[in-house]
Amino acid sequence: MSVVWSLAELEQGPTLRVAEIFHSIQGEGAATGRAATFVRLAGCNRACEFCDTDFSTFAELTVEEIARIVRDLNPRIGSRRAIVVFTGGEPTLQLTRERLAALRAELDAAAFHLETNGSTLDRWGGAGWFERLTVSPKTLEDFATTLRFWERAPNTLPVDLKIVYDGQNLAPFDAAPRSIGRYLQPKAVANDPEATARNIEKTIRYVKENPQWTLSLQLHKTLGLR
Ligand code: SF4
Incomplete structure (x- = not known):
């Protein structure tokens, strides 16, 4: 269940709302298979019907x-x-520049990776603290915001695009820079393994016909990891 909170609610105050922190294996995108410690921040400004993240409890x-x-x-x-x-x-709703500076001071040399829906990137000022960004826009409006961010992002910052796929038209994403990683993740349909299997099949077919895309299969779920 996703929870939409106001920006002011999330950006202010001495604490962040944290859904969970855990150490596991990255199951998606360019860092698949790497050990990573995940800090899942609660709250979102989108309410996707397929969201599988529960933010109803947080610390x-x-x-x-x-x-x-x-x-x-x-x-x-x-x-x-x-x-x-x-x-x-x-x-990004909670990772203000001040909080990122403090996190960097506390966590020293570790590489910071970010997973974002891209909706805030044109006004968010935190990209400089990260070694890798994975942008997963859920609307074309969020992709347009991401494109504006790409125009001014440093060339040295690796940015990947990850799209949750169930057969939609992917032509608009051709506008993304050629150099970025493009990852296609089959849309999982809650309580409907047959629909999920159909989406996996569609995704494999699409990647075979469009080799600029890479299949991303949420390895952690396959392995039963968190
Ligand atoms: S953008 Fe991501 S976290 Fe937010 S509601 Fe959609 S799927 Fe859930």
């Missing part, structure tokens, strides 16, 4: 408390190879 944590939990879960966090993935919900 209010300071940056220092978040960093302590991340360090406890992943003792290798001081290494440049360690990855912290900020996901959601829509994490």
Whole structure:
């Protein structure tokens, strides 16, 4: 169940609303198979009908408390190879520049990755704190916002596009820069394994015919990981 909160509610105050923090394997996109510590921030500005993230319970944590939990879960966090993935919900709603600066000070060398729906990217000022961004727009309006962000994003920042697919027209995404990673994830349909299987089939067929796209299968779910 997704929960939509106002921006003012999320950006202010000494704490962030955190749905969960856990250490696992990245199951999607370019870093698939890499160990990563996930910080899932609660709340989203979209309400997708297929959303499988429950934000109804969350803890209010300071940056220092978040960093302590991340360090406890992943003792290798001081290494440049360690990855912290900020996901959601829509994490940019809470990751203000000030909070990111404080997180960077606490977590030192770890690579910060971001998973975002792209809707805030044209006004969000936090990209400079990240080593990789995965943008998964759920509407064409959010993709247009992402394109505006791409025009001014530094060339050195890896940005991937991930689309949840059930057969829709993907032609609008041809406007994304050629150099980016394009990942296609079959749409999972709750309580309907046959519909999910049909979407997997459609996605495989599309990727075979359009090799600029890469199949992304949520490896963590296949393996029964969190
Ligand atoms: S953008 Fe992502 S987190 Fe937000 S409601 Fe949609 S699927 Fe859920």
